[in-house]
Amino acid sequence: MKKSTLGLAVIAAFPMFSSVQVLAAEDSAQAIEKIQVTGSRIKRADMETASPVTIIGADDITASGAVSVDSVLQKMTATGGAMTNPGINNGSGGNASIDLRGLGSQRTLVLVNGRRMINSGTGAASTVDLNTIPVSMIKHIEVLKDGASAVYGTDAVAGVVNIILKDDFEGLDLNVKSAITTEGDADETSFDITMGGNFGRGNVVIGLQYTDRGDASQADRSFSDCPLTEDGDGSAPYCSGSSYTPNGHVWSGDESLQGQADDGWHDFGTSDAYNYSQSSYLYTPMRRLNLTGIGSFDLTDDTRLYSEFTYSKRWSEQQLAPQPVWFDFDYAEWMGDSLIDQNINYGDEVSYGRRMVDTGTRDSSQVVDTVRSVIGAAGYLDNGLEWDTSVIFGRNDSVDRLSNLHNMGSIQSEIEAGNFNPLSQASWSSSSFSDYVYTEQNSGGSQLFMITAALSGELMEVPAGFVGFAAGLERREEKAWYTPDSITSQGLANDPRVDATSGRFDVNEAYLELAIPLVADAYLAQNVELSAAIRAFDYSTFGSDETWKLGLTWRVNDELMLRGVRSTAFRAPTVAELYSGDSPSYEQVSFTGAQDQAEVTVGGNDQLTPELADTVTVGVVYEPEWFDGFSMTLDYYDIEIENAIATVNNQYIVDSCLASDGSLANQSTALCSSANIDFNQSTGRISFNNQLQNVGYEQTKGYDLNLNYKFDLAGLAWNTSLDVTYLDEYTVDVIESSIDYAGLITSGIGGYADVKANFELDVKGDVWSANYKARYIAGMDSYSCLGKESTCYAPTTPSVVYHDVSGSYFISEMVSLTAGVNNLFDKQPPYYSGNNDSNTDPYTYDVLGRRVFAGVNVKF
Numbered sequence: 001m002k003k004s005t006l007g008l009a010v011i012a013a014f015p016m017f018s019s020v021q022v023l024a025a026e027d028s029a030q031a032i033e034k035i036q037v038t039g040s041r042i043k044r045a046d047m048e049t050a051s052p053v054t055i056i057g058a059d060d061i062t063a064s065g066a067v068s069v070d071s072v073l074q075k076m077t078a079t080g081g082a083m084t085n086p087g088i089n090n091g092s093g094g095n096a097s098i099d100l101r102g103l104g105s106q107r108t109l110v111l112v113n114g115r116r117m118i119n120s121g122t123g124a125a126s127t128v129d130l131n132t133i134p135v136s137m138i139k140h141i142e143v144l145k146d147g148a149s150a151v152y153g154t155d156a157v158a159g160v161v162n163i164i165l166k167d168d169f170e171g172l173d174l175n176v177k178s179a180i181t182t183e184g185d186a187d188e189t190s191f192d193i194t195m196g197g198n199f200g201r202g203n204v205v206i207g208l209q210y211t212d213r214g215d216a217s218q219a220d221r222s223f224s225d226c227p228l229t230e231d232g233d234g235s236a237p238y239c240s241g242s243s244y245t246p247n248g249h250v251w252s253g254d255e256s257l258q259g260q261a262d263d264g265w266h267d268f269g270t271s272d273a274y275n276y277s278q279s280s281y282l283y284t285p286m287r288r289l290n291l292t293g294i295g296s297f298d299l300t301d302d303t304r305l306y307s308e309f310t311y312s313k314r315w316s317e318q319q320l321a322p323q324p325v326w327f328d329f330d331y332a333e334w335m336g337d338s339l340i341d342q343n344i345n346y347g348d349e350v351s352y353g354r355r356m357v358d359t360g361t362r363d364s365s366q367v368v369d370t371v372r373s374v375i376g377a378a379g380y381l382d383n384g385l386e387w388d389t390s391v392i393f394g395r396n397d398s399v400d401r402l403s404n405l406h407n408m409g410s411i412q413s414e415i416e417a418g419n420f421n422p423l424s425q426a427s428w429s430s431s432s433f434s435d436y437v438y439t440e441q442n443s444g445g446s447q448l449f450m451i452t453a454a455l456s457g458e459l460m461e462v463p464a465g466f467v468g469f470a471a472g473l474e475r476r477e478e479k480a481w482y483t484p485d486s487i488t489s490q491g492l493a494n495d496p497r498v499d500a501t502s503g504r505f506d507v508n509e510a511y512l513e514l515a516i517p518l519v520a521d522a523y524l525a526q527n528v529e530l531s532a533a534i535r536a537f538d539y540s541t542f543g544s545d546e547t548w549k550l551g552l553t554w555r556v557n558d559e560l561m562l563r564g565v566r567s568t569a570f571r572a573p574t575v576a577e578l579y580s581g582d583s584p585s586y587e588q589v590s591f592t593g594a595q596d597q598a599e600v601t602v603g604g605n606d607q608l609t610p611e612l613a614d615t616v617t618v619g620v621v622y623e624p625e626w627f628d629g630f631s632m633t634l635d636y637y638d639i640e641i642e643n644a645i646a647t648v649n650n651q652y653i654v655d656s657c658l659a660s661d662g663s664l665a666n667q668s669t670a671l672c673s674s675a676n677i678d679f680n681q682s683t684g685r686i687s688f689n690n691q692l693q694n695v696g697y698e699q700t701k702g703y704d705l706n707l708n709y710k711f712d713l714a715g716l717a718w719n720t721s722l723d724v725t726y727l728d729e730y731t732v733d734v735i736e737s738s739i740d741y742a743g744l745i746t747s748g749i750g751g752y753a754d755v756k757a758n759f760e761l762d763v764k765g766d767v768w769s770a771n772y773k774a775r776y777i778a779g780m781d782s783y784s785c786l787g788k789e790s791t792c793y794a795p796t797t798p799s800v801v802y803h804d805v806s807g808s809y810f811i812s813e814m815v816s817l818t819a820g821v822n823n824l825f826d827k828q829p830p831y832y833s834g835n836n837d838s839n840t841d842p843y844t845y846d847v848l849g850r851r852v853f854a855g856v857n858v859k860f
Contacts, residue, residue, distance in 0.1 A: 094316025118394025409492025499581025784834020
């Protein structure tokens, strides 16, 4: 990034307008209501802007039976990839995220009332945990499907999710909701209450929501009750599992041996594999408390004070099969002669793996506290311009635990000292073995402090109307930390040593946005407006630069509007990406004579620079007068990301840095030198480094179509809508590896269906309403089977359609009932070769099956 600073002082006199509330701009003649729509800080009388925005109302959330924001947002057609949700048992940490365009959750900016939300979750969090957003307080959600860094700053590469909370509320709103699957598990209960009232010149709204979600087990579904394995010849899969088994598994030379309860050994076979699905969650439990307070006070006729406060506490859990442990040692005479008859001699190097079933399942738990507060003032100057200043503070603290782990450093030392014989079953069942069992406890958190100031309004009058503007300054400070368990940090656990994470950065930013009317009331040009924005930023970590946006809206007439945006966007590296300590990750690789999982050391890189993006959006909005109630939008998007923060493909490192005979290769190159690869040919274990680098390039393009039709029929109000997203391309390049993920489903980063569609039909009577939704996901090809489809039993997934129905009945003006069924026809998730977890992909598909819900709402 260049070090020459763009003159931040050029617009230093303009504070930033960050409020998203609807305010009336009054003059002496009349009050003209203008609103601020996500993607611009300038208020307009028209909801349609140069950028496409989707609105999700509170009624839509109620009809879905959702008690968390992620279950609503993740069903949008514009989402994809790896969105953490309750179906992710291994690695989610209980978080929930949104991933627009499948570009990664870190590239979707989440706002609350137009202002930044604190990153939250476990460790040094880099994304917003949607569990921190109280559903009961949501007025509506605005989703901008376009880059918006010039308006909002970093992270707004794929788009922006702006969650608008209830304010200026009077009365009491009480909801009780419950849900359960037809299998009798994953039960969920939610209670919320919202209270609000006016006092003189002010208003206060207080909300409380408590949610308790139960679990479901992989053992309780036929598609997931056993891990399926294929032989690589296209034949049907069969029940198998892990090679780390009860009674132990030994590898030495060409021998692969399964231990027996009587201390004997036999050749390891597929029937010896351990079924880890029986002990793993299919759907993870959680308890969550959300508290919210929003207040405002009119200090004078022209000045308003406001405040926001949100607090969430989450208790979440995951459960995995008992821990697999392993040791490398030289076979010694004191260990007995049980391996001699198996062609293993004293002095041979042995790799020993074991599944610790006697110890019990690995139980993960998280306790996460997240607080966010906003204090600000806004008002009008004598010339009609609006000003706004605010201070935002957010903090996230987490403690995560993992029980039934083993102090491998101590056991390894005891083996080397001749005090612990791993080949004897008695060693593992001894009551003294409990001394080696421990619970890992890690802590982490993040903190945000932000000061904003803004000015907005009408700058001047030109022949076509008034030039609108918004300008402002921001200062933001972020820090994050992660402290691993002491045993883990010393390298005494089953995994290699994990280092702590700690770091911070600050940034000063200034922006200017203009809305310039070019033509008004002309033939075929009822209104033409040019929008422009520029943001300059100066980071303590990498220096200064700027980002910009140009947009054009051309309203031909009352029926037709054309629109387009060209912009640049950026994503600054997070604290975790910059300063994350080294930690192990076990990744699938393929190399002759090697185990199928390599020990890969991953971590941060303090030399990272921002990701840079170019975005283009072009669309049309059509509302024909001849077809009353019908509207259509069609938008094309193209997002190109350079300097992307990524790791090199693990298989590429293995192929580049190891010769065919297993010796080191290409060690003079920067890639292999930094990888520091090692291949222990005796045990078959490969290990290497693969830290984050600015080595990636990504491009995605496609189309969004929305059709909506509202009409009255048979005395009822009807509304139908169809949303379709077509993914034409999603290419990811890292060094010499290039993959187009469009139409592919993966084993770890989710699915990228080339067509996703949502259809909705809503009908309302005087005292009732009903809703039907159909969600379509096109079939995908398995990434693991590309170029070798004949070796896979299921190289593709079929198209999947989910059907949801719900209805509400209004007993009185005060009481209403809601009930529904999601996944009405109990559609099971598809199996595919190279699957992720539960023999499918829980990032993409519903793993629970049919689920019924009901609720009651009381208003006073």
